[in-house]
Amino acid sequence: MTSTKHPPTVVFTDLDHTLLDARGAHPAGAAVRRVWAHGIPVIPATSKTAAETIALLRLWGLHAPAVVENGAVLCLPGRPGRWRILRIVSQSYATVRLAIKRLRSALYLDMAGFGDWSLTDLMRETGLSPPQALAARQRLASEPLRWRGEPPETFLDELRTVGLTAIGGGRFLTVLPMEADKAVGACRLLREWTPFAHHPRIVALGDAPNDRRLLELADLAACLPGPNPLPDIDCLRTQRAGPQGWLETLHRLGVIK
Numbered sequence: 685m686t687s688t689k690h691p692p693t694v695v696f697t698d699l700d701h702t703l704l705d706a707r708g709a710h711p712a713g714a715a716v717r718r719v720w721a722h723g724i725p726v727i728p729a730t731s732k733t734a735a736e737t738i739a740l741l742r743l744w745g746l747h748a749p750a751v752v753e754n755g756a757v758l759c760l761p762g763r764p765g766r767w768r769i770l771r772i773v774s775q776s777y778a779t780v781r782l783a784i785k786r787l788r789s790a791l792y793l794d795m796a797g798f799g800d801w802s803l804t805d806l807m808r809e810t811g812l813s814p815p816q817a818l819a820a821r822q823r824l825a826s827e828p829l830r831w832r833g834e835p836p837e838t839f840l841d842e843l844r845t846v847g848l849t850a851i852g853g854g855r856f857l858t859v860l861p862m863e864a865d866k867a868v869g870a871c872r873l874l875r876e877w878t879p880f881a882h883h884p885r886i887v888a889l890g891d892a893p894n895d896r897r898l899l900e901l902a903d904l905a906a907c908l909p910g911p912n913p914l915p916d917i918d919c920l921r922t923q924r925a926g927p928q929g930w931l932e933t934l935h936r937l938g939v940i941k
């Protein structure tokens with residue numbers, strides 16, 4: 685890992701439909717390492733779990749921090765090859781699951797989440813491999829749900845009464861504590877993980893509603909094309925996601941030459 689003591693810029697990036705595409709994780713790792721080699725930290729900000737994200741960081745050979753579970757949890761580099769996992773919201777995964785089960789039965793809702801599925805179901809629903817599916821089930825504060833149709837307003841209202849909310853990613857609707865957000869996670873991470881002498885310039889890349897506040901927080905932001913787009917946000921729009929489009933986006937933002 686190449687780093688610098690006082691990098692002027694830090695890049696927070698969503699993973700699915702932003703940095704990652706169907707070609708898998710290896711080309712994405714090459715793109716990320718190229719930016720780190722410029723002395724610019726690249727920090728995943730993702731709905732993936734700590735276990736999933738750390739597996740990617742290990743694959744990429746990066747002992748880097750990450751904002752995971754949509755900002756509810758941070759992965760902070762610790763001893764060589766180890767990370768400290770920090771849940772920064774008050775409600776746990778068990779609390780989230782309990783609320784979902786209660787509302788599903790009270791409101792007769794036809795929906796299911798990662799915690800309802802067997803490993804085989806989860807692999808079928810997500811296209812993940814067995815080790816990836818096991819890592820995706822290691823959740824600390826948020827639950828992705830698959831719906832038939834739109835979630836009713838009553839469900840969202842009831843979630844709010846118990847301090848929870850729901851936010852759309854690429855494929856799933858994720859229920860999580862209201863206080864969780866990628867922007868909140870990014871700010872907390874910059875306080876917890878501080879190789880910076882001065883407050884860095886924040887660059888953010890994303891594609892979906894769960895990236896909105898992070899893109900709004902950033903000094904420079906870009907929206908890549910995903911299945912669940914953000915039409916009403918003022919930032920650079922690019923045509924191509926995945927490692928190549930991601931590097932082109934950083935180039936257009938002037939972050940890399």
Ligand SMILES: [Mg+2]
Nearest residue numbers: 698700701891
């Ligand atoms: Mg995404």
